[in-house]
Amino acid sequence: MRTRRGQSLDTIYPVIYHNLVNDLQLVQYALQGDLDAFNRLVLAYQDMAYNLAYRILSDADAAEDATQTAFLSAYRNLRSFRGGSFRAWLLRVVTNACYDELRRQQRHPVTALEPVHEEDDDEIESPSWLADESPSPEQQIETRELERAIQNCLDQLPLDFRTVVIMVDIQGLDYQEASLAIGKPLGTVKSRLARARLRLRDCLEHLAELLPANLRLDLRE
Amino acid sequence: MRTQISPRDWQLLSEYVDHQLEDGVRTRLEQRLEREPELQAALESLRRVRAVLRSAPAYRAPRSFAITPQMLPARRSAFSWVPALGVTSVLAAMLLVVSFLLQWVPAASAPMAAKEVSAPAEMAEMAVAVTGAAEQAPTPVIVYWGGPRVVQQDMGRGGMGGVGGGGGAPGMTVFLPTPLPAVQKLAQPTEAYMQTENIQPVPGEQVETPAAVEEENYATEGALLAPAEPQPEGTPAPLPEATEIPMAAPSEAAPTPVMEGVPALPPQPGGPILGISKAVSPTFLPSETTPPSQRVDTGEPRVSAARVALSGLSLVQVVLAAVAVLTGLVALILYFSRKS
Numbered sequence: 131m132r133t134r135r136g137q138s139l140d141t142i143y144p145v146i147y148h149n150l151v152n153d154l155q156l157v158q159y160a161l162q163g164d165l166d167a168f169n170r171l172v173l174a175y176q177d178m179a180y181n182l183a184y185r186i187l188s189d190a191d192a193a194e195d196a197t198q199t200a201f202l203s204a205y206r207n208l209r210s211f212r213g214g215s216f217r218a219w220l221l222r223v224v225t226n227a228c229y230d231e232l233r234r235q236q237r238h239p240v241t242a243l244e245p246v247h248e249e250d251d252d253e254i255e256s257p258s259w260l261a262d263e264s265p266s267p268e269q270q271i272e273t274r275e276l277e278r279a280i281q282n283c284l285d286q287l288p289l290d291f292r293t294v295v296i297m298v299d300i301q302g303l304d305y306q307e308a309s310l311a312i313g314k315p316l317g318t319v320k321s322r323l324a325r326a327r328l329r330l331r332d333c334l335e336h337l338a339e340l341l342p343a344n345l346r347l348d349l350r351e
Numbered sequence: 352m353r354t355q356i357s358p359r360d361w362q363l364l365s366e367y368v369d370h371q372l373e374d375g376v377r378t379r380l381e382q383r384l385e386r387e388p389e390l391q392a393a394l395e396s397l398r399r400v401r402a403v404l405r406s407a408p409a410y411r412a413p414r415s416f417a418i419t420p421q422m423l424p425a426r427r428s429a430f431s432w433v434p435a436l437g438v439t440s441v442l443a444a445m446l447l448v449v450s451f452l453l454q455w456v457p458a459a460s461a462p463m464a465a466k467e468v469s470a471p472a473e474m475a476e477m478a479v480a481v482t483g484a485a486e487q488a489p490t491p492v493i494v495y496w497g498g499p500r501v502v503q504q505d506m507g508r509g510g511m512g513g514v515g516g517g518g519g520a521p522g523m524t525v526f527l528p529t530p531l532p533a534v535q536k537l538a539q540p541t542e543a544y545m546q547t548e549n550i551q552p553v554p555g556e557q558v559e560t561p562a563a564v565e566e567e568n569y570a571t572e573g574a575l576l577a578p579a580e581p582q583p584e585g586t587p588a589p590l591p592e593a594t595e596i597p598m599a600a601p602s603e604a605a606p607t608p609v610m611e612g613v614p615a616l617p618p619q620p621g622g623p624i625l626g627i628s629k630a631v632s633p634t635f636l637p638s639e640t641t642p643p644s645q646r647v648d649t650g651e652p653r654v655s656a657a658r659v660a661l662s663g664l665s666l667v668q669v670v671l672a673a674v675a676v677l678t679g680l681v682a683l684i685l686y687f688s689r690k691s
Contacts, residue, residue: 172415172417177411179416180412198416201418205418279403280403298369323369327365331396331399
């Protein structure tokens with residue numbers, strides 16, 4: 131199974147390569163009480179789930195909690211999965227967990243006591259597990275700037291727009307899967323995605339200096 | 352310079368870069384892109400935005416999110432439902448008992464209602480007692496209670512009528528469509544009754560005139576319509592002398608009883624005999640053959656309302672009984688299955 135970008139899923143999420151049939155089989159085993167079968171699904175999708183949670187929440191700890199909560203909720207409510215794309219269904223569970231976390235944060239806002247990094251006094255915005263095996267210092271800086279610019283613009287989007295654009299443009303879901311994941315019609319996905327991209331274009335223009343050189347000039351006409 | 356395009360065109364471009372447009376729409380858009388440089392510039396910027404987003408680094412999970420059995424809450428066994436089921440069964444049984452008690456309350460009040468309905472009968476009996484106490488009176492008088500003309504006139508004149516003073520018996524408010532002459536009302540039953548009971552008439556007894564009857568009704572209204580009220584001195588109310596009228600003569604030869612519905616009363620030589628014409632209130636006047644113990648069941652409206660209430664109660668009782676039995680059985684089955 132390959133994404134629209136031509137990349138195979140095992141290269142994007144290299145833990146286990148799963149196809150839809152394997153997912154459904156594992157779901158059936160999990161429904162019969164096989165926790166190991168469900169954990170195989172967890173290992174297959176935990177990077178994608180955490181990535182989505184981190185993009186939505188923009189906080190590593192909150193994303194971790196939301197991801198764990200989402201997997202627990204998925205296991206408890208596995209009977210509500212009616213077939214189809216397990217990935218879309220799981221991303222919906224993760225999205226709901228993130229929404230719950232955001233609502234909880236709005237009810238109980240917290241301020242980190244130690245928001246600065248120990249070494250360079252920067253805020254912790256880029257986890258050390260960024261997917262770059264052996265980046266050079268220049269590449270690390272460039273990646274960090276790109277990540278900062280993207281996440282900054284994503285945070286400015288409304289939550290509904292943010293979720294759709296993360297799923298389609300960052301996670302690589304197609305429209306149909308995104309529709310299933312957010313529980314909205316296909317037209318809603320198209321509309322939200324287009325409006326989110328328009329806002330992101332405007333945002334990224336203001337942060338062009340943070341973007342890599344090959345992308346910086348092309349955004350401007 | 353930023354290209355300014357409509358939101359519709361922007362959405363078309365967004366779908367175009369994702370290859371989501373149908374062939375016809377895509378062809379038309381491509382033709383527009385060739386003609387409109389602004390649209391082409393917007394498409395390029397959209398592609399760059401999409402490329403930037405797709406170049407965003409992918410995060411890996413900081414740890415394994417595999418679920419361990421310790422994370423899962425202990426599943427409630429079926430045995431844990433036994434206490435709840437038991438309590439539910441007991442509560443349902445208690446409510447069932449309460450419903451039975453509620454059912455008995457209207458049943459207990461039924462005799463009271465029937466007693467209220469049978470007030471005329473009791474009044475008649477009390478009238479007998481009154482007449483018994485007035486045995487010393489020389490002339491027994493039979494007075495119709497609820498007579499058509501008399502009652503109507505009483506209602507019009509005194510405001511009390513044959514109802515107000517009579518203890519509120521419903522049958523006394525009925526007006527007969529064909530009123531009987533007052534003399535006939537008084538003379539015929541007396542004679543018929545005396546013939547039936549083989550009683551010799553008291554010497555000196557006379558039949559009242561209609562005017563006398565009406566006047567007597569007005570004068571002795573309390574005594575006539577409220578026979579349940581004991582007389583102060585144990586004597587009947589003073590009765591005016593009645594005079595025989597001509598129209599009553601044929602009736603004396605062949606008297607026609609009109610009080611066949613009135614229960615047979617023992618001969619009352621002195622006191623007044625109160626009666627109610629069956630035509631006035633045939634529904635609550637018990638027949639002669641009806642035992643007094645059964646006369647109490649004539650209050651139809653009260654009994655029907657009680658039946659409606661009882662039907663609702665019985666439905667609730669069935670539900671409660673079902674809940675009590677089912678939950679109790681399930682609790683017992685779970686309990687013993689756990690023990691076994």
